[in-house]
Structures are given as C-alpha cells and as structure tokens.
Amino acid sequence: MQSSQLCPDGGIGRHARFRFWCRKVCRFESYSGQSIDQKAKQTALLCAGTRSDAPSLAYTRRFIRNSILGTLLTFFFAFQPLFGDDMKPGIYAASLIPMHDDFSCNEEALAAHCQDLLHRGCQGVVLFGTTGEGPSFTIEERKKTLKHLIQQGIPPSSIVLAVLCCAMDDAVSLIRFAHEIGCNNILLAPPFYYKGEEEEGVIAYYREVIKRAKNPQLQILLYHIPQFTNVPITVNIIKALKEEFPKTVIGLKESEGNLALTKEILAKFPGFLVFVGNETQIPEAVRLGGSGSICGIANLYPELICSLYDSDKEIRKINTLLIDLRKYPLFPAIKSIAESQKGSDWHIMRPPFTPLSDDQRNALYSAIQQYLE
Numbered sequence: 001m002q003s004s005q006l007c008p009d010g011g012i013g014r015h016a017r018f019r020f021w022c023r024k025v026c027r028f029e030s031y032s033g034q035s036i037d038q039k040a041k042q043t044a045l046l047c048a049g050t051r052s053d054a055p056s057l058a059y060t061r062r063f064i065r066n067s068i069l070g071t072l073l074t075f076f077f078a079f080q081p082l083f084g085d086d087m088k089p090g091i092y093a094a095s096l097i098p099m100h101d102d103f104s105c106n107e108e109a110l111a112a113h114c115q116d117l118l119h120r121g122c123q124g125v126v127l128f129g130t131t132g133e134g135p136s137f138t139i140e141e142r143k144k145t146l147k148h149l150i151q152q153g154i155p156p157s158s159i160v161l162a163v164l165c166c167a168m169d170d171a172v173s174l175i176r177f178a179h180e181i182g183c184n185n186i187l188l189a190p191p192f193y194y195k196g197e198e199e200e201g202v203i204a205y206y207r208e209v210i211k212r213a214k215n216p217q218l219q220i221l222l223y224h225i226p227q228f229t230n231v232p233i234t235v236n237i238i239k240a241l242k243e244e245f246p247k248t249v250i251g252l253k254e255s256e257g258n259l260a261l262t263k264e265i266l267a268k269f270p271g272f273l274v275f276v277g278n279e280t281q282i283p284e285a286v287r288l289g290g291s292g293s294i295c296g297i298a299n300l301y302p303e304l305i306c307s308l309y310d311s312d313k314e315i316r317k318i319n320t321l322l323i324d325l326r327k328y329p330l331f332p333a334i335k336s337i338a339e340s341q342k343g344s345d346w347h348i349m350r351p352p353f354t355p356l357s358d359d360q361r362n363a364l365y366s367a368i369q370q371y372l373e
Contacts, residue, residue, distance in 0.1 A: 087185045087219050087250060087273060089291040090123025091306045092160060093298035094131040094277075096338055097145075099348040105137070105145050106345065111152035113299075113342070118158055121306040122298055125154075126187055129162035130228060130255070131296040131331060136350040139170050143177045156182030160221070160294070164189040168208055175213045184217040187253055187294070192229035202231060203240050210245055218248050221273065225255035232256075235268060242269060253277060253294050263288055279305060280319055283312035296330075297321065300337050301372065317371060324367045328360055329353070336361045337368065 095117070098109040114125045127149070128134030128142050137145075142161075150156055161178045163186055165171040175186055188209065190202045210218065222241070224233035233252060241249040251273025254262050259281050265274055266289045273291040276282060282293045286309055297318070298305040307314050325333045332349060336356045339346035347355040356364065 087160070087221070088123055089273070091121070091282075091292050091298055091302070091309055092124045092126050092275065092294040093117045093122045093302060094129045094294050094296045095125045095127055096296075096299050096335055096346070097128070097132045097137075098338075098342075098346050099350070100345065101348065103348065103350050105141065107145055107148045107152075109342075109345075110145065111149050111154060114149060114154050114158075115152075117298065117302050118154075120302040122302050123292065124158040124160055124185075126160040126162055126294050129164070129187060129294070130225060131299070131334065132162065133331075133350055133353070134162050134164045139165075139173055142174060146178060146183065147181055150181050150183075157185070159183050160185040160187050162187040162189070162223070164192070164223075166191045166193045168205060168212070171209045172212045175209070175215065175218065179213070179215045179217065184215065185219045185221075187221045187223050189223040189225070190229055190231040190233065192231055195230045197231070199234055199236050199240075202233075202237055206237075206241055206249070207244065210248055219250050220245075220248055221275065222249065222252040223255070224252055224258075224261070225277070227256060235264060238265065238269060238272070242272065251275065251291065255294075257281065259284065262290060266290060279308065280315060280322065282308040283315060296334050299334065300341065320371060321368060324364065328356055328364060332356050333360075333364060336364060340365055 095110070095114060098106040098113065100106050117125055126132070127146060128137060134142070146159070146161060149159065161174065161183055163171050163174050165174070168191075171188065175188075178184070178186065188206065191205050206220075206222070210220065222233045222238065223229075226232040238249075238252065252265065253275045254265075255277035257276075257278040259276075259278075262274055262276060262281070262285055265272060270289075274285065274289075275291050275294045276285045277293065277295055279293065279295050279297050282290075282295075282305070286292065292309055293305070295305060301321075304314055304317070308318065332347070332353055332355050335347050335349060340361075347361075349355060
C-alpha cells in the first residue's frame with residue numbers, strides 16, 4: 001500500500017477508516033434508537049477529526065443508509081432457512097426409514113434416499129410418518145435424524161416433519177426443535193390413544209400445541225388417518241381450527257382413501273391444501289383442486305407417481321402395483337422392493353412389523369418385474 005493512502009496514525013486510508021467507523025456505529029447492539037441523520041453526524045465527526053477532506057454529511061448519510069440495508073439483507077440471507085417457506089403443491093414421498101441391524105436409523109442411507117427423491121421430481125419428503133414408522137422412534141431419535149439430514153444438505157423447506165404423539169409436550173418439543181433448524185412444515189396427527197373423544201377435545205389438543213409451539217412461521221397439515229388413529233379429522237374440526245389459526249392450519253393429508261371427504265373439504269374451504277394418500281386418487285384429486293399427494297409408493301417409483309400429478313396415463317400400472325403389494329403386509333412389502341432397488345438392510349423394520357419371508361419377497365419381485373422393472 002502506498003504511503004499516500006495511509007492515515008497519519010499509521011492506519012489504512014481514509015475511506016477504509018470511514019467504513020470501519022460506519023460499521024462500528026451501525027452495529028445493532030449500539031443502535032439506541034438513533035436516526036440515520038444522527039448516525040451520519042456521529043460518523044462524520046469520528047471520521048473527520050482535523051482532516052479537510054473528510055466525507056460530506058450527505059455522502060455519509062447515504063453510506064449509513066446503505067450499510068443498514070446491506071446488514072439487514074445479509075442477516076436475512078444468512079438466516080433465511082429459519083424463516084421457512086409456504087408448503088408447495090406436488091408429490092411428497094412418505095419416506096421409508098432405513099435401519100441398521102440394531103434398529104437404529106441408518107442416517108447416511110436416509111440422506112442419500114431423500115436427495116435421490118428430490119432429484120427425481122418429488123417436491124419434498126415427509127419424515128417419521130406412518131410409512132416411516134414414526135411412532136416407533138423416540139423423540140430424541142427423530143430430532144437427531146432430522147438434524148443430520150439438514151447437515152447433509154437436505155433443504156429444510158423440502159422436509160415435512162410428521163409429528164405423531166399422544167403427549168402434547170412431546171409434539172411441542174418436536175415442533176420447536178424443527179423450527180430451530182429451519183423446518184416449519186408439520187404433519188400433525190391428533191392424539192390417538194384415547195378413542196371416541198368429542199371434536200372439541202381434538203380441537204383443544206391442536207390449539208394447545210400451536211399456542212405452545214410459539215412459531216409464527218409454523219405451517220400445519222392436519223393428519224386424517226382414522227384407520228390407525230381411530231380419530232377422524234372432521235369438517236367441523238377443520239372449520240374451527242382454520243378460523244382460529246388461518247395462517248397456521250393450511251391443509252390436510254387425507255389418508256383414509258375417502259375421495260368424498262376430499263371433495264367436501266375442497267368445496268367448503270377454497271385455498272385449503274389437501275394431499276391424498278391413495279396414489280390412485282391423485283389425478284382426480286388434482287382435477288378437483290387438490291394439492292397433490294403424500295404417499296409411500298413415491299419411495300420406489302418417484303417419476304411414475306409424479307406423472308400422476310399431470311396425467312392419469314399411468315393409473316392402470318399403479319392400480320396393478322397396489323393390488324400386488326396388498327397381497328402382503330403393505331409396509332414390509334414396500335421396504336422389500338426398496339431393498340431390491342437400493343441394496344441390503346432396507347427390509348429391516350422395528351417390531352411389531354416383521355419383514356417378508358424369502359418366499360414372499362421372491363413372489364412379489366416376480367410379479368412386479370413383469371410391468372415395472
């Protein structure tokens with residue numbers, strides 16, 4: 001650096017010194033309610049000293065204003081994952097969870113699987129739902145796995161965390177943790193141990209979870225899967241929650257296969273997102289105004305399932321596949337096909353699920369190879 005660029009005190013040139021004082025004065029913790037004009041005067045005095053070539057007040061004011069704007073933009077983009085994104089229509093894979101022999105989650109294989117699904121056309125992945133054996137994992141296991149996926153580069157906006165808990169505080173704990181690492185899209189099931197409760201009790205559960213989560217970016221899909229929970233999400237429940245939390249309760253996953261309910265919800269609640277779980281209903285649901293699907297078969301044939309969002313051309317092939325799969329316990333059958341595609345250990349499931357026998361696997365592989373492999 002040439003000597004003419006140095007300040008008398010041996011520091012760097014006046015413009016660098018000027019920018020240093022601007023940054024120092026503009027730091028958020030020292031703001032103290034000062035206006036830009038006040039900051040400009042303070043900065044000009046600090047920079048000028050006895051120098052006759054100090055920056056003008058107008059120039060200083062503009063620099064301060066731009067510095068604040070730049071700082072805000074830097075802050076936003078640095079922490080942008082924490083602000084979340086609105087959930088988008090499309091196909092979401094209800095992700096399988098690969099496991100080691102000791103039943104722990106194979107996090108590396110799961111991260112690779114999620115990246116593959118996104119690369120092959122899925123809008124996102126749903127973690128620890130029904131297909132992903134969510135209730136069989138502890139709260140801490142789910143948190144650890146979610147964090148690992150984010151660290152491996154899975155975009156938080158592409159993840160929907162399924163929260164299937166009976167204890168209200170467990171649900172809140174998961175939702176808060178997800179928010180901390182940038183995941184704000186939640187598939188929230190009703191409490192499912194006690195059966196036959198009044199609609200108001202289900203509404204109260206959702207209300208308390210939402211209030212305690214304290215997350216203004218929270219986006220909740222209600223989870224209608226009464227064949228497992230025995231707790232239906234009724235039109236009255238949707239109406240009450242949508243009116244009380246219009247920016248939070250944004251949609252529903254309809255996993256009963258009840259197309260009549262899907263039609264009713266779409267007709268009564270325009271703009272409400274409805275994702276079907278039955279793959280064969282995707283084309284019809286989308287035509288009615290539905291948002292797409294959250295489904296298990298997308299783990300195996302994502303391109304095929306994604307094509308149903310735009311066309312029913314492949315619907316016969318999907319019907320045949322589901323008929324073959326339903327000859328066996330469904331989730332072990334899906335994991336068996338995943339193992340045939342991805343390698344060993346994908347068949348492992350936590351009890352009470354048991355893998356298909358060798359004979360069952362061979363018969364299933366033989367059937368689907370005729371039209372899919």
